[in-house]
Amino acid sequence: MxxxxxxxxxxxxxxxxxxxxxxxxxxxxxxxxxxxxxxxxxxxxxxxxxxxxxxxxxxxxxxxxxxxxxxxxxxxxxxxxxxxxxxxxxxxxxxxxxxxxxxxxxxxxxxxxxxxxxxxxxxxxxxxxxxxxxxxxxxVNSTLQGEIEKAREDVREHFAGTVQALIAAIDAKDHYTAGHSERVASLTRYLGESCGIFDRELELLCQAAQVHDIGKIGISEAVLRKKGSLLEEEMEEMRMHPAIGAEILAPVNFLRDMIPAVLYHHERYDGTGYLQGIERDQIALYARIVAIADAIDAMGSDRPYREAMSPEQIWQSLYNGAGTQFDPELVEVALKLRLPYIQQRLTETYKQIKR
Ligand SMILES: [Fe+2]
The missing domain is CATH 3.40.50.2300 (Response regulator)
Incomplete structure (x- = not known):
């Protein structure tokens, strides 16, 4: 110049x-x-x-x-x-x-x-x-954008790492829960997508599903691993796990959004569940979704007191529980989803578990 x-x-x-x-x-x-x-x-x-x-x-x-x-x-x-x-x-x-x-x-x-x-x-x-x-x-802007993206990535990694650590902690303590969390998260993903939940919301929902039983860390091994039915006081202790889970998540800012799904996943649609006995849409949608995924996986797994149910029996139970245990609209979504891939997927998953 x-x-x-x-x-x-x-x-x-x-x-x-x-x-x-x-x-x-x-x-x-x-x-x-x-x-x-x-x-x-x-x-x-x-x-x-x-x-x-x-x-x-x-x-x-x-x-x-x-x-x-x-x-x-x-x-x-x-x-x-x-x-x-x-x-x-x-x-x-x-x-x-x-x-x-x-x-x-x-x-x-x-x-x-x-x-x-x-x-x-x-x-x-x-x-x-x-x-x-x-x-x-x-x-300056593009440098800042890069730094913001990097910070976001760090938070995401940190988040995923924390969730994995929490899952590993429950898995180590409760053999039933080992694998259960991941399967519930997969089923939750199918249900969530079918309900029109996508992107960050879907990730939040699936992560909440992964840690829904995190409160079991606070339950004694004697109760967690007991073969046979639980005594009333043992049942009482077991029923505390959603509240314990919420307490574990509460102090961590980026885990807090998962609390409703964790806290209310044992509430029932008709208000007869625990811990609070709330009903219908008083129960957070994510908790209603996780409850169905949780039930599908529980019914499909062998328990000390019963064999795993067949996919047909699972669908029948879901159908029977619509409006009482489960949100009937979500049951409809789950029943529509069962064919062909969920059923096939479940069968494969349980085959793997039984091996
Ligand atoms: Fe649970």
């Missing part, structure tokens, strides 16, 4: 062209062109170097307004002041409409020339500065 600002003077007449050059040459780098065609060739080669163009309106081949439009379409940032011997307001307005900064009337006044030239060049300089600022901001 030259230290002096560059001015292109375009006029078909030698006289005015030279007058401008003589007037401006000491303070600016002045280039001249005798036609619109020549001027456009200079714009094409000099490009960003040009700060201001003094452009005659009346020229034989192409008139100044046409040339102005061509210049602006090539490089809208170059400032253009029109020069005319025929000072009509209409011509001037027309030029301003096409992006000229102002116009000079021939024979021109020295002061007017200096005023318009310095105004045009100042505006061009300001534009350049703005452009640099915008470019800098874009760099």
């Amino acid at each position: 030259n230290s002096k600002a560059t001015i292109l003077v375009v006029d078909d007449e030698f006289g005015p062209r030279e007058s401008f050059r003589m007037l401006l040459k000491d303070r600016y780098r002045v280039i001249t062109a005798a036609s619109g065609k020549e001027a456009l060739a200079v714009v094409d080669t000099e490009g960003d170097e040009i700060d201001l163009i003094l452009l005659d309106i009346r020229m034989p081949e192409e008139d100044g307004i046409t040339v102005l439009q061509k210049i602006k379409s090539r490089n809208p940032e170059i400032e253009v002041a029109m020069v005319t011997a025929y000072a009509s307001v209409e011509t001037a307005r027309n030029a301003l409409k096409h992006g000229a900064i102002d116009y000079l009337i021939k024979p021109f006044d020295r002061d007017d020339v200096e005023e318009i030239v310095s105004r045009g060049i100042a505006r061009r300089r300001k534009q350049r500065e703005n452009k640099v600022t915008i470019q800098r901001l874009q760099v």
Whole structure:
């Protein structure tokens, strides 16, 4: 970039062209062109170097307004002041409409020339500065975007890692729960998608399903691993696991959204479940979904007191529980889903478990 600002003077007449050059040459780098065609060739080669163009309106081949439009379409940032011997307001307005900064009337006044030239060049300089600022901001912005994305990624990894650690903790303590959490999460994903839950909400729902039994960490092994039916006080202890789960999640900001699904997954649609005995849509939707997935998996697993149920028996139980244990609309979703892939999937999963 030259230290002096560059001015292109375009006029078909030698006289005015030279007058401008003589007037401006000491303070600016002045280039001249005798036609619109020549001027456009200079714009094409000099490009960003040009700060201001003094452009005659009346020229034989192409008139100044046409040339102005061509210049602006090539490089809208170059400032253009029109020069005319025929000072009509209409011509001037027309030029301003096409992006000229102002116009000079021939024979021109020295002061007017200096005023318009310095105004045009100042505006061009300001534009350049703005452009640099915008470019800098874009760099800062994209750096920040990258950092935000990285921070988000860290949180996601941290989140997934925490969820995995919680699952491993229950799995280690309760053999039944080993694998149960993952299967409930898979079933929950199918149900959630069929209910129109997607993206981050679906991930939240599935993660809640993964940790729905996390509260079992707080239940004694004697109760968790007991073969045969539980005594009343043992049952009482077992029934505390949703509340214990909610207490485990509560102190961690990014786990807190999973609490409703964890806390209410043993509530029943008719209000006879535990811990609070709430009913219908008082029970969070995610808890109603997890309850169905949990039940499907529990029914499909061998328990100390019974064999795993067949898929047909599971569907029958779901159907029977619609409106009492389960949200009937969600049962409908689950029953529609069973064929063909859920059933097949469940059969395969249980085959693997039994191996
Ligand atoms: Fe549970």
